[in-house]
Amino acid sequence: MRSAKRMRAARRGLLLASLLAAAGGAHATGEPSIIPLPAQISMEQGSYTVTAAAAIHVPPGDRAAADAAHYLADLLARTRGLSLPVLDDASPSRRGNIVIRSDAAASVKQAEGYVLDVDAHGISIRARDAAGLFYGVVSAWQLLTPDGSRGAVTVPGMHVVDWPRFPWRGLMLDSARHFQQPAEIRQLLDAMAQHKLNVFHWHLTDDQGWRLEIRRYPALTQIGAWRQPPGGDGKPYGGYYTQAEVKDIVAYAAARHITIVPEIDMPGHAQAAVAAYPDLGVTGTRPAVSIDWGVNPYLFNVDDHTIGFLRNVLDEVMELFPSTFVHVGGDEAIKDQWQVSPAVQARMRSLGIKDEKALQSWFIEQMGQYLAKHGRRLIGWDEILEGGVPPSASVMSWRGTQGAIDAARLGHDVVLSPAPTLYLDNLQSRSGDEPSGRLSIQTLASVYAFETVSPALTAEQARHVLGAQANIWTEYLNATWQIQHAAFPRMDALAEAVWTPANERHFDDFMARLPAQFNRYRQLGIDYADSAFAVDMQGKRSRAGDRIAVALTAQAPAATIRYTTDGTEPGAGSTVYRAPFDIAPGTTVSAVTFADNGEPLARVRARRFDGRTMSSIDGSGMQACAGGDLGLRVPLLPDATSPAPVYNVDVMRSCWKIPQISLDGVSGIAVDGAWLARNYGLAHDAAKVVSRAARTSAGELEVHVDSCDGPMIASMPLPTGSAPGSTWRVAATWAAQAGSHDVCILSTAPIRGSLSAIGRVSFVSSVASDAAR
Structure with a gap:
């Protein structure tokens, strides 16, 4: 067996080649492009070519093998154009075949493991359980799709013994803020299975929508599943999953060895439910289904009626979802309504509860005990630790990792899901072509580097770490293409973090295997992000203004950047970027990263460098003002599904800084902007929103230099008629400035x-000809 050290060295030598095919796609070279990387793999002599004449053999009566075989056959037909029959064979031979079989003696260390062998006679997959056979098939499929070619493919000889590092390898999707169709859910489940992820945490209820049909309480979906769009009387937005659709999705997931863990939020994030049944709330009044992202004030009541209602809901949830765990939220439940309610305060006194945090603990424990009576387990976000963690609870840590550490030390099972690292609604780069999301940039490298087990835990405490999951919150991800852009390829990084042994994970090896995965994404119609390989361009004008120095960078440091300056798209023979280069004003630079075999790794990025474009800065070039936070990139309309303009906003301060811009020869400014819906639930932070004195009814944009308290050099009245979704341009001139x-x-x-x-902000030159250069 080749040592891990030697294998890593070999993979580094093939960085970005990633098992790309030779001429015609029939022969593969290099190390296997399997993601996540197997626990043990040794390269052997020889190879095996799978052609259209091959077949997949399974022993008669081996249902697990047959299911895995049919899954492989379907994938190969769709992504490689190989239609291989699945045959029952009492004595399958590997000669000229792919053989899949259950084997109680397979030499794997734990459940879900498998053994895969490739030699000159064929491919063999063995496992002790059905999940192991399935994951072995997934690895085989990756070996058989090393490139984007169709037809026959050669796989190098190897011996793989593989098993997962953690039993909880998860992905959370928020369907409450924006609704996804069942077909879109199934596509995501397929992708999870192909990454060996096995827990789909489905966020189904929140302030902005109740998405699960509960037959006993039809108003939960008749009313709670629909909201009016912010700022208008437009068509109601929403949708929900019928119980028949849920059963179909649960079965679809189970066939791919994925458990669906439903989340029913309580005691907070309850506004949609209270809108449907006001008596569930504290005030007894009926609110609208919320249109505000963030933290809203509505809590469930704590009386016997509400507890009984939620137990009845859990009855139907448990009927639909056979998962051991049921997620009850428990996060961001501000206690204002409980604090001012005489009925709630009386309930606390009768229960002998000292404060509202302890009341939440009692509330969660009522649900935990009820689930336990039905053989289920409660899990909640780490706020359930406040007020004393209920004895029956498991904890999902999102506010960093400390919640998981604390819970594990107390003997509770934990799942790591910390913000911002594993929040995939965070952007992947600062590029202006990134879609909407949160502006805590979480690159492919930062997700890959996440370590699930804190060194602060002892070995005994670490046994309580079930695994990790990434979260896709959808406040700003309105459509499937945005969800896919957020998830892929960071899902690959997550998969390796929770499957592969920690000492076998190396980012450069991972990047070497990623281009083959991009080809699979294209075959499967997945709209993945190329942010890690995208080229960023920056230009700096000479003092004389007659030349521009252009620097090109990419997140992937070893990627080869090629560029052109003649208006053509760069190809495999174009100039390799090695250092900043000079161009004349008015030149368009086009650039893209390439793999070693000449295959592009990203879309071509192009930029014209002239006086006008270099004096124009979009949101990605702006920073937060002192004490502020440009924390969000939001679309023009909150529920827009098509690509649309996006805006970096500081909800609390509405302030933007452009650092160190030369004002030599600049006589004014033009600002392109928009009115956006102010649909943010800020709770106690609402009082912190900065209000400034205005001189006109709609206010102004003030331009200050050196700091926001520095000299004001321009003021531009904002347009009236501030309907959300309307765009505008304002401009002003000023006296001559000098310096940066x-x-x-x-x-x-x-x-x-x-x-x-x-x-966008454009600085206007006092020399008219300069802007056109």
Whole structure:
């Protein structure tokens, strides 16, 4: 067996080649492009070519092998164009075949493991259980799709013994904020299975929508599944999953060895439920289904009626979802309504509960005990630790990793899901072509580097770590293409973090295997992000202004960047970027990263460098002002599903800084912006929103230099008629400035109603000819 050290060295030598095919795609070279990387793999002599004449053999009556075989056959037909029959064979031979069989003696260390062998006679997959056979098939499929070619493929000889590091390898999808069709859910489940992820955490209820049909309480979906769009009387937005659809999805997931863990939020994030049944709430009044992202005030009541209602809901949830765990949320439940309710306070006194945090613990424990009576286990976000963690609870840590550490030390099972690292609604780069999301940049490398087990835990405490999952929150991910862009290929990084032994994980090896995965994404119609390989371009003008120095970078440091300056798209023979280069103003630079075999790894990025474009800065070039946070990139309309303009916003301060811009010869400014829906549930933070004195009814954009308290050099009245989704341009001139300055642009618009946002800032030259150069 080749040592792990030697194998890593070999893979580094093949960085970005990634098992790409030779001429015609029939022969593969290099190390196997399997993601996640197997626990043990040794390369052997020889190879085996799978052609259209091959077959997949399984022993008669081996149902697990037959299911795995049919899954492999289907995948190969769709992605390789190989239609291989599945044959029952009492004495299958590997000669000229793919053989899949259950084997109680397979030399794997634990459940879900498998053994895969390739030699000159064929391919063999063995496992002790059905999940192991399935994951062996997934690895075989990856070996058989090393490139984007169709037809015959040669696989190098190898011996693989593989098993997962953690039993909980998860992905959470938020269907409450934005609804996905059942077909979209199934596509995501397929992708999870192909990454050996086995827990789908399905966020089904929240303030903005109740998505699960509960037959006993039809208003939960008749009313709670629909909301009015922010800022208007448009068509109601929403949708829900019928119980028949849920049963179909659960069965679909189970066939791919994925357990669906439903989340029913309580005691907070309850506004949609209270909108349907006001008596569940504390005030007894009926709110609208919320349109505000964030933290809303509505809590469930704590009386016997509400507890009984939620237990009845859990009855139907347990009937639909056979998972051991049921997630009850428990996060962001601000206690204001409980604190001012005489009925709730009386209930606390009768129960002998000292404060509202302890009341939440009691509430969660009522649900935990009820689930336990039915053979289930409760899991909740780490806020359930506050007020004393209920004895029956397991904890999902999202506010960093400390919640998991604390819970594991107390003897509770934990799942790691920390923000921001494993929150896939965070952007992947600062590029202007990234879609909407949160602006805590989480690159492919940062997700890959996540370590599930904290060194602060002892070996005994670490046994309580079930695994990890990534979360896809959808406040700003309105459509499937955005969800896919957020998930892939960071899902690959997550998969390796929770499957592969820690000492076998190496980012450069991972990057070497990734291009083959991009080909599979294209075959499967997955709209993945190329952010890790995208080329960023920056230009700096000479003092004389007659030349521009252009620097090209990419997140993947070993990627080869090729570029052109003549208007053509770069190809495998184009100039390799090695250092910044000079161009004349008016030149368009096109660039893309390439694998060693000449295959592009990303879309071509192009930029024209002239006076106008270099003096124009979009949101990605702006920073937060002192004390502020450009924390969100939001779409023009909150529920837009098509690609649309996006805006980096600071909800609390409405302020943007452009660092160290030369104002030599600049006589003014033009700002392109928009009015956005101010649909944010800020709870106690609402009082922190900065209000500034305005001189006109809609407010102004003020331009200050050096700091936001520095000299104001321009003020531009904002347009009236601030309907969300409307765009505008304002401009101003100023007296001549000199030198480089930080430029601060702040809004004095009212803090009620629409939110003013900046999309692009253009500095206007005092020399007309300069702008056209």
